[in-house]
Amino acid sequence: MITKVRRSPNTTIKDIARESGVSYSTVSRVINNFEHIKPETRERVMDAMTRLGYVANQHARSLVGGRSQVIGLLIHAFDSSYIGQIIQGIDEAVAEAHYDLMLYTTHRRKIRESSFVVSLARGLADGLLLVLPRDIEAYLDTLGQQGFPFVLIDYAATSSDVPSVNAANQQGAYDATLYLAKIGHRRIGFITGDMVADSAQERLMGYKQALAGSGIAFEAELVFQGDFYQSKGFEGANSLLSLDNPPTAIFASNDMIAFGVYEAVRNRGLRTPEDVSVVGFDDIPQAAQVHPSLTTVRQPLQEMGRIATQMLLRWIEEDLDEPLGYTQLATELIVRDSACSPVDSVFYRSRSAMPSSDERR
Amino acid sequence: MITKVRRSPNTTIKDIARESGVSYSTVSRVINNFEHIKPETRERVMDAMTRLGYVANQHARSLVGGRSQVIGLLIHAFDSSYIGQIIQGIDEAVAEAHYDLMLYTTHRRKIRESSFVVSLARGLADGLLLVLPRDIEAYLDTLGQQGFPFVLIDYAATSSDVPSVNAANQQGAYDATLYLAKIGHRRIGFITGDMVADSAQERLMGYKQALAGSGIAFEAELVFQGDFYQSKGFEGANSLLSLDNPPTAIFASNDMIAFGVYEAVRNRGLRTPEDVSVVGFDDIPQAAQVHPSLTTVRQPLQEMGRIATQMLLRWIEEDLDEPLGYTQLATELIVRDSACSPVDSVFYRSRSAMPSSDERR
């Protein structure tokens, strides 16, 4: 049924052995840097390897060694550059450790998720990274019971014995909201993310907490439920700005939403930040390129990917009996040009028409 | 040096054999759907497999069978959602064929590219997909000589014996420019992509060709050299609009650039499309969400990924002696709200302030 494709008969450890006049086990020991090898022999073997262009067969290695040098990465889609940033961090850490990366996208197909986890657990990968997983409950058990190493990214672990990495979402939202309050805003709108994500919940809590801390009463009408996409941001801002008493500032749960807010503000003949201040969350690369450049809460996305990977590798390589708990990374408010004091509005026109964007970083 | 992690002794084909009272080769044949198996035996074996939760060890399989059921994907970064769309297409096709996807990012590290190609060729993957590759020459030979299956995506094959998939960039640019000319524009600005990419070159040619076809003289001052990023779009539009005789329309080499143009137009107190018509290229998801929604040349990105994958799989599985040539996919002009006749400008204000966006699709 399956046609064999047998490529050029690959050079194996035995070819090297023959070529350099030693046994194949010696070759293996040279490859794996064993101590008791006569320098001269080592030399001869190495030589033969480069001459014949030897590359070890990873499958044979995994078969006997049990390790595949591969880690699996499960994501659900390639929305925006949020995920790209995380992957970049992962990729770097993975490459450094000489592992490879197997990619699984779920595209909202729930069922597939748990089924592939099983197959992963059986040899294909040594560990698994899950970014922003939905319905983990389904396969968390499977993973846990098998003692299969895994780390969650951007998932607020409800029980802290689940190894995970995320950002200080609540603190970040708190900082952003407090900043707006500090520069004088009293009516601050908020557009949420998709509330099934923990991060969305946490950001809302941070917003509320900062209001409370600033002596501003929470008003439900100032909160619009979004979904992390630009169009809902547009819609949300339109809704908020249509209020009888509209907000002077809008805090968006991510940068894409903020871009939608930009559009809505403009569409109504208003200006950012003179008429409406805007603050985002994430600090995706576009945030700095946009006009006016976006004041936003920076989430260390690459860092998150990198750290999660390192945690995972430690679990894989050090045969721990306990999992590694969870790590929370600090966020940072990046002040750019999209927010100013409401009182500034009047004087703002004296500034140049083309905002100077990133000068202050 | 390496600590063994030996997980729970996995159930193998032999366990199943013992459990169901047959030999392990029979089990293997049941798994691989051989014809001469007594239905009752098959039943018994299947039963044991589900009971013991058997999953085949892929490494052992590859070792003997030569096939790893993995295909490698080489990309250089996760810019914008352009790459995401392509990956989605790839991922779907790969999943359908029950293969897995190994991800390699090069992050502008040229050297690594060629080195890993070698290691891939030795067992880890059965084939390779390269998206928008730079300096292929370096390792194209390696691949070609080894007879290792590979397909390039979004690379204009100079010699048509290189298997590749891309979009009709020139035709698409031609269509867009012609469209602008048809609705009355005579001065059409153009912002290029990164000219090291073939697609950028082709789009420029399409632009020139359409001008010629419309009896409009090409003017070098109307072409600004960009790099596919939003900030260069902003810069480029500012430059073009500062000309003594500025263009009434700007054709951007991709959607991100078009967004930059949007910003520049606004920043000068002008409006899209009333004062400056804008057309993009790609049709990334954001293009439809933006205000005004962007008229753009749709590149069938997912389709490209899917088709490239299918080509690759055919090469892998059907043991062809000849490679598969190259496939070019048609583009489609998606008319939305960002371009109108220059004469419309005067009357445009009668339209509602909030453009109706995607209604006409």
Next chain:
DNA sequence: ACTCTTTATACAAACGTTTGCAAAAAGCTT
């Protein structure tokens, strides 16, 4: 020179499959 470590190498088994070959079982034909 003779045992005793230490260093260096070789052999063989194992990892979990697939598959060619051979043997056993079952059906047919006479």
Next chain:
DNA sequence: AAGCTTTTTGCAAACGTTTGTATAAAGAGT
């Protein structure tokens, strides 16, 4: 009931490594 074909099953070898155990070579100490 013997002979033949066809279906069904089992054994063993192979894939390319790693690694435990055994052996050979080389120094060290007497």
